Amino acid sequence: MNRLLMLSILFLQLSCWAQSYAPPAGQTGSTAIHMDSDVFTSWASGIEVYRGFVFIEDTTFQANGSSRATFGSPSFALGKATGNSADVVSLGDSGVAILTFDNPIMNGPGFDFAVFENSFSDDYLEFAFVEVSSDGERFVRFPNHSEVQSQVQIHGFGLTDTRRIDNLAGKYRAGFGTPFDLEDLKDSTSININAITHVKVIDVIGSIGTNATYDSQGNKINEPYPSPYESGGFDLDGVGVIHKELNVAHMTTEKVSFFPNPAHDQLYVRQPAGRCIEFIIYSLEGKKVKTFETCQPYQGVSFRLPNGIYYITYEVSGVIERKSLIISN
Numbered sequence: 001m002n003r004l005l006m007l008s009i010l011f012l013q014l015s016c017w018a019q020s021y022a023p024p025a026g027q028t029g030s031t032a033i034h035m036d037s038d039v040f041t042s043w044a045s046g047i048e049v050y051r052g053f054v055f056i057e058d059t060t061f062q063a064n065g066s067s068r069a070t071f072g073s074p075s076f077a078l079g080k081a082t083g084n085s086a087d088v089v090s091l092g093d094s095g096v097a098i099l100t101f102d103n104p105i106m107n108g109p110g111f112d113f114a115v116f117e118n119s120f121s122d123d124y125l126e127f128a129f130v131e132v133s134s135d136g137e138r139f140v141r142f143p144n145h146s147e148v149q150s151q152v153q154i155h156g157f158g159l160t161d162t163r164r165i166d167n168l169a170g171k172y173r174a175g176f177g178t179p180f181d182l183e184d185l186k187d188s189t190s191i192n193i194n195a196i197t198h199v200k201v202i203d204v205i206g207s208i209g210t211n212a213t214y215d216s217q218g219n220k221i222n223e224p225y226p227s228p229y230e231s232g233g234f235d236l237d238g239v240g241v242i243h244k245e246l247n248v249a250h251m252t253t254e255k256v257s258f259f260p261n262p263a264h265d266q267l268y269v270r271q272p273a274g275r276c277i278e279f280i281i282y283s284l285e286g287k288k289v290k291t292f293e294t295c296q297p298y299q300g301v302s303f304r305l306p307n308g309i310y311y312i313t314y315e316v317s318g319v320i321e322r323k324s325l326i327i328s329n
Helices: 003-016 248-252
Strands: 046-050 096-105 113-117 128-133 139-141 176-180 196-203 235-241 257-259 266-270 277-283 288-294 298-302 308-316 319-327
Touching: 096 235, 113 128, 113 196, 196 235, 288 298
Parallel strands: none
Antiparallel strands: 046 096, 096 196, 113 176, 113 235, 128 139, 128 196, 257 266, 266 298, 277 288, 277 308, 308 319
């Protein structure tokens, strides 16, 4: 058998293999949700981005003076997805985005939130793992699966059949979100699936070589690689919430307040009389940096933290509230 014929047979085998999962947006059986769908009740309101490399195999690679992706502002991923290829934040190889919300995401009937990428077609796809947390510290990853062959590297502008991908963000073209169901994580003891406060999006590198990333079943995930550009890696357009915890703001914001904000080294707290409340301050990285308790209707608390943006959380009447806190020394 000649070499050309063998390659042709291999191509046909790879083309026909598996295709177990939902098809592209607009086709029967697709799970894609359009950004204008009225199922969305809110969108991400806070974000921290840790840029990955332009080309992870060469960390000295220069793109506009940086070895890491630089395209897009993190703020582009906040609020409603736009479907605009330029209105995204590029994560780069292995880059990470952690998003937060005004109200926690909760487990409801069917899908609970969706992640949007900016692919220009149904088959040029860049993927990301998705993890969730109820405290910003302990994250649980959604189970995922890639049936894409891992013998031949998909080149930088190669194509992928979305029907071979399950539970990886980036499955659908721009304007259509990949949905996730918290019911998939119901057996996890590390999170409360009815009070998800953080969604983490982690770029899948896509290499089948030394820097391979693996799905939940131990398969290498093959996607277009390398993409050595400032806009390389997963391009995050937004995270839309379908099911959220209701009435958090109404139940707590009128009862608990703190000021000044920005703060320096002193924070004053107003709260309901006759109870003690524990406050926890987290960095944008999700690390707990300070905990304090107040028991008076009006109380000052002294502390020192580096300049930056933090999140302060507390619980009143069984409802968790989270607000941004700016430290400016």
